Amino acid sequence: MEVAPGETFIEEGETPEHFFNVTGGTVRLYKLLPDGRRQITGFARPGHFLGLAVGEANAFSAEALETVRVCRFSRSRLRAVLDDFPAFERRLLRSAANELVAAQEQMLLLGRKTARERVASFLLAQARPLRACDPPPGRFHLPMTRTDIADYLGLTIETVSRTMTRLRTEKLIALPSPAEVVVLDRGRLEALAGGFEEERI
Amino acid sequence: MEVAPGETFIEEGETPEHFFNVTGGTVRLYKLLPDGRRQITGFARPGHFLGLAVGEANAFSAEALETVRVCRFSRSRLRAVLDDFPAFERRLLRSAANELVAAQEQMLLLGRKTARERVASFLLAQARPLRACDPPPGRFHLPMTRTDIADYLGLTIETVSRTMTRLRTEKLIALPSPAEVVVLDRGRLEALAGGFEEERI
DNA sequence: CGTACGGTTGAGTCCAATCAAGCAGCGTGG
DNA sequence: CCACGCTGCTTGATTGGACTCAACCGTACG
Numbered sequence: 001m002e003v004a005p006g007e008t009f010i011e012e013g014e015t016p017e018h019f020f021n022v023t024g025g026t027v028r029l030y031k032l033l034p035d036g037r038r039q040i041t042g043f044a045r046p047g048h049f050l051g052l053a054v055g056e057a058n059a060f061s062a063e064a065l066e067t068v069r070v071c072r073f074s075r076s077r078l079r080a081v082l083d084d085f086p087a088f089e090r091r092l093l094r095s096a097a098n099e100l101v102a103a104q105e106q107m108l109l110l111g112r113k114t115a116r117e118r119v120a121s122f123l124l125a126q127a128r129p130l131r132a133c134d135p136p137p138g139r140f141h142l143p144m145t146r147t148d149i150a151d152y153l154g155l156t157i158e159t160v161s162r163t164m165t166r167l168r169t170e171k172l173i174a175l176p177s178p179a180e181v182v183v184l185d186r187g188r189l190e191a192l193a194g195g196f197e198e199e200r201i
Numbered sequence: 202m203e204v205a206p207g208e209t210f211i212e213e214g215e216t217p218e219h220f221f222n223v224t225g226g227t228v229r230l231y232k233l234l235p236d237g238r239r240q241i242t243g244f245a246r247p248g249h250f251l252g253l254a255v256g257e258a259n260a261f262s263a264e265a266l267e268t269v270r271v272c273r274f275s276r277s278r279l280r281a282v283l284d285d286f287p288a289f290e291r292r293l294l295r296s297a298a299n300e301l302v303a304a305q306e307q308m309l310l311l312g313r314k315t316a317r318e319r320v321a322s323f324l325l326a327q328a329r330p331l332r333a334c335d336p337p338p339g340r341f342h343l344p345m346t347r348t349d350i351a352d353y354l355g356l357t358i359e360t361v362s363r364t365m366t367r368l369r370t371e372k373l374i375a376l377p378s379p380a381e382v383v384v385l386d387r388g389r390l391e392a393l394a395g396g397f398e399e400e401r402i
Numbered sequence: 403c404g405t406a407c408g409g410t411t412g413a414g415t416c417c418a419a420t421c422a423a424g425c426a427g428c429g430t431g432g
Numbered sequence: 433c434c435a436c437g438c439t440g441c442t443t444g445a446t447t448g449g450a451c452t453c454a455a456c457c458g459t460a461c462g
Binding site for chain 2: 029031033034035037038039041052053054055059060082086089090092093094096097098099100101103104105106107108110111112113151153154194195196
């Protein structure tokens with residue numbers, strides 16, 4: 001099934017009806033406050049499962065960033081598959097455990113890291129290849145806007161922009177275009193992201 | 202198995218060897234940055250499973266707040282149990298899904314809520330009974346210190362203290378002692394926690 | 403060509419952090 | 433018993449990092 005860019009296919013608060021597996025493109029997952037403040041809780045890339053959420057209501061909304069491909073199951077179908085293939089259940093459990101680890105890392109970022117550290121962490125995470133065995137690419141494309149990045153990192157677009165500019169002037173990264181990033185000094189970027197004391201520049 | 206207050210029984214970065222089920226007391230789960238900044242990712246109460254984390258290293262540390270009772274399994278034992286009782290796997294999956302929902306809620310709190318909203322959300326979460334069917338108690342005990350609360354909410358102890366004091370002077374709560382909380386105006390507290398515009402006081 | 407959108411940059415403000423002091427409870431030991 | 437140190441909590445004064453408000457730029461597009 002294909003989802004057009006900008007289309008919301010899971011709505012926070014609605015009763016969950018389907019279970020999804022992302023097979024192509026990037027999805028943003030987010031929660032809203034009544035006055036419009038938004039927190040993006042993650043970006044789902046191919047391989048990601050969506051709609052595990054138990055209970056009466058979806059805990060988040062999901063919206064296609066680009067054209068997205070998903071496999072969609074009804075929840076009854078999911079139950080049937082789970083009953084027939086216990087291995088799939090194990091796979092889901094592994095996936096949920098990995099998501100939990102990522103969520104905890106993000107809580108550390110949101111609760112305790114500075115703007116610089118948040119942006120550095122984000123860029124390194126984006127530089128990570130899909131398959132762990134591949135080498136991390138030095139150059140990559142950001143499919144999301146500055147607004148998305150800000151809402152993911154708990155910052156404003158202005159702060160994200162300023163921070164990226166500063167990382168550029170300090171030669172840690174290069175920005176051939178706003179959406180293209182080149183990692184120039186992975187070591188210092190990792191030190192920053194990891195929260196090591198900042199040495200004098 | 203019993204764990205003494207202050208004792209760390211899961212260490213971030215170590216190879217996971219055991220799987221735990223909390224049966225009594227409260228546990229704090231946290232991550233550290235190299236310079237000592239701490240983010241508490243959650244408090245585990247009875248019923249909580251710990252050590253699902255797959256992979257080479259624990260994603261967080263776990264430390265007993267009070268005297269804690271846990272059931273401990275070796276990971277090989279866990280694997281055997283999972284193979285013999287698929288129902289247990291389903292239970293773990295449900296538990297992981299619930300934790301994910303809580304983690305996303307916490308990301309919203311850390312990324313987008315003000316100090317007042319964070320403290321209000323925290324107090325209401327603490328006021329929630331263990332069994333969903335029970336009525337929420339109006340008065341309850343906080344087993345953790347202000348430092349713990351601050352590190353959970355991404356604030357400082359001073360800000361937590363000031364915010365609690367202000368909620369008290371505004372008659373939303375009462376504090377018979379620093380660790381005892383009485384919810385006086387649940388409605389306004391919930392409006393605050395939910396992020397509704399603040400009306401003039 | 404005009405408009406809209408995403409991004410960058412500047413000036414000023416503010417909320418929470420930092421620095422600092424003081425208080426209360428509590429176990430210890432002279 | 434009480435002085436002492438320690439820990440946890442509160443409160444005050446000040447600072448600062450990120451937010452807000454605002455202007456501007458470049459590109460895409462009808």
